[in-house]
Amino acid sequence: MPLKPYACANCGHWQRYFAPPPDCPVCTDTRNDLPEDGWRFLTVEEVRPMLRGHWRRLERDLVAFSVSPPLGLNGTGWLLLQPEGNIAFEAAPFYTDEMLAEIERLGGIRFLAASHVHGYGALWQLQDVFRPEVLAIQKEDLWLTKAFRVTRPYDEALEIAPGLVLHHVGGHYEGQAVLHDAGRRILFCGDAFKVDQDEAGNSTAVSTHKAFHKSIPLTPGEIRRYREVIAGLDFDTVCTPFEHAPGVGRDIALAVLDDQLRGPPGVRHIPIDELRRSAMQ
């Protein structure tokens, strides 16, 4: 029997296995919740009819791919349109034939990467279909990549194209990395930040955390590491696996980290107005 991809119905994590897997490494980890009523794993044949695919063209030649209804953590796949070959960062939980056809129409994928396991989605599908030259994941998280093949593990940083650099930040996940896009002035920040947004998509608060569901804070050393990397990067927008947040730039990101360094460790959803005020001081 060839290995088949299975998605965890609770978090959406894909594994290739010879039978439904015994458990899901993302859900058994403390940073995610366990399903309350046992494991359920879905095959591609089961997932495909459940979902509709969507894509949204944003400014700065950025396209956001998503599905509905939600599957698992339900992240967004970002596609950065580049004259020298497109970059996909993070992935949607699944790609329907229509989504794959749209990516093909937009020029396919030359470089593929993700911040950490909560952004992997169906990365394996993008690798199978588009055969990118590079699939880059930071070396500490290689053990979570059984559904696809990492071709470019890296240490501290990796420039995947001119002006597009992956930086290892750790913290939330040991191998978490951010992608800095100097030309677009966007930081694809993984779960280094969580942006609360209202129904209209306006950002209302920003937090940082080790574990979101359990509200576990980062350590001061982990926050300092984030700060060291981010302080050197110019950006006016962050994209997490879940949110596109124009206006959340470097000053606001640093204000979130400085709040953590001043106060006792704790997950605080700091209102955006308060962050703007402290960023101006």
Ligand SMILES: [Zn+2]
């Ligand atoms: Zn899971």
Ligand SMILES: [Zn+2]
């Ligand atoms: Zn995460």
